[in-house]
Amino acid sequence: MSRAVLLTVLLAGLIVVGSTSSVFGAQMDARINPNNESSPFKMNYQKTIFIEYPNGGQLFETLRGQEWSIIGTADSSDPGVQDLMNQLNQKIRSDGSQAQITDLNVSYDIHLKARNINTSVDYRVIIEGELSNYVITEDSQKTLIDLGWRGLSTTQEVVIDGYELNYPINILLSEEPEAAAFFVGTEAETVFERNLIDANFILEQPLTNWHFLFDPTGINVDAGTFGLSDEIAGYVVSSWTMGESSIREGRQVERIFEAEVMADQLYIVRSVQSSDQGNLYAIGFGALDTFDGVEIAGVTPTPPEDYATTSTGDFPVIIIYGMAAIAAIAGGAFFMISNRALKNEKTGQQGIDPNRLVGYQTSASSGGYQTNRGEAQLADGTDYQQTRSYYEDSSNTTQSPPPQPEATPTAAEEAACGCAASAEMGSECDCAMQGACLCDATCHCNADICKEQVNSMN
Secondary structure: HHHHHHHHHHHHHHHHHOOOOOEEEEEEEEOOOOOOEEEEEEEEEEEEEEOOOOOOHHHHHHOOOOEEEEEEEEEOOOOOHHHHHHHHHHHHHHHHOOOEEEEEEEEEEEEEEEEEOOOEEEEEEEEOOOOOOOEEEEEEOOEEEOOOOOOOOOOOEEEEEEEOOOOOOHHHHHOHHHOOOOOOOOHHHHOOOOOOOOOOHHOOHHHHOOEEEEEEEOHHHHHHOOOOOOHHHHOOOOEEEOOOOOOOOOOOOOEEEEEEEEOOOOEEEEEEEEEEEEEEEEEEEEEEEEEOOEEEEEEEOOOOOOOOOOOOOEHHHHHHHHHHHHHHHHHHHHHHHHHHHHOOOOOOOOOOOOOHEEEEEEEOEEEOOOOOOOEEEOOOOHHHHHHHHHHHOOOOOOOOOOOOOOOOOHHHHHHHHHOOOOOHHHHOHHHHHHOOOOOOOOOOOOEEEEEHHHHHOO
């Protein structure tokens, strides 16, 4: 039983670790078509900052009842969006990639809400655009595509519609200057000054650690997500995903930064940004490689013959099947052991067959009530020595044998028994219950108290 509980806990732990998800700090989604000059991509940057005032204070009074949102969108015609696009392209080049962003749209949503014990500020910036110049070389058999552009980040200010979006402290300074004054020049300011548009971890996590899958059927629904016609039906679609805790990617944890501010009261500032996630798709079967320190993929219309590896490139499918077989054997052995242990447990009727028992009443009425006590004994005594109770052995216990049924007293004898019921009811003496005896020497009551009374009279 303890082994079963342990296995259940371990399995539940693996499920929890493998399936837990949350709001991601940076979430990438890109679909690359090597046959086109450009392909769409999307990046979602999110962060939440908590301002805590557990003891109240002036900061609580400043933020009391405050709630507001700043929401907006802008396209590549906006000077701020153009500046952001230049910053991202500069970062891509510094990472060694030749790809570049040719079109960009930005949407942002900043929301502040004050509560009794804390205030939360949620920051969200989404960029969507077109990526081009990602094809390195191509021939009739293979196309090499550049995948080193994934770290779409900037450490510069991003000002769109008059709002600076990359550093959370700037929004607070413009919208809540009295509250921001509590943090300027303190350690808490460094928490607010961590830039939001940061996807470096997505680039730092090698694609060989991402989960790799490919669809050899080219489903038409997938074709629509690439903005293509149904003509690609039958093409291979490759996908790489990252973001969950696993043996290869490691344990993904939230990035939390915290600082305290001592003013009129103790205030705490905490920044929470969850682990990043990436989804990268490409038309064709992608085989990963590295070129001049930049990760690339060689894309072919169909997978190689006898392909039997996962995303690591050197993990044979035979090992996967072997692990599955070991798991099946272990599961079968576990159930066999459990079934054997269950059979060994003593359950149900043990000892004498109930069909060989007969019951008789041991209670009688007296004083206007009657109990329902009874006992059981063997219908015959043929095998009594084999089935009798251990405690009936005089060498093991001093317990007296079961009482034998008394003969029914006559009317004359009954008159001498002062605590007996009427003879017509066939009841027994209940002096033992009453705790007193009114019998004389002619009474044949079997109760101990009556026997003592008779002996004393003799």
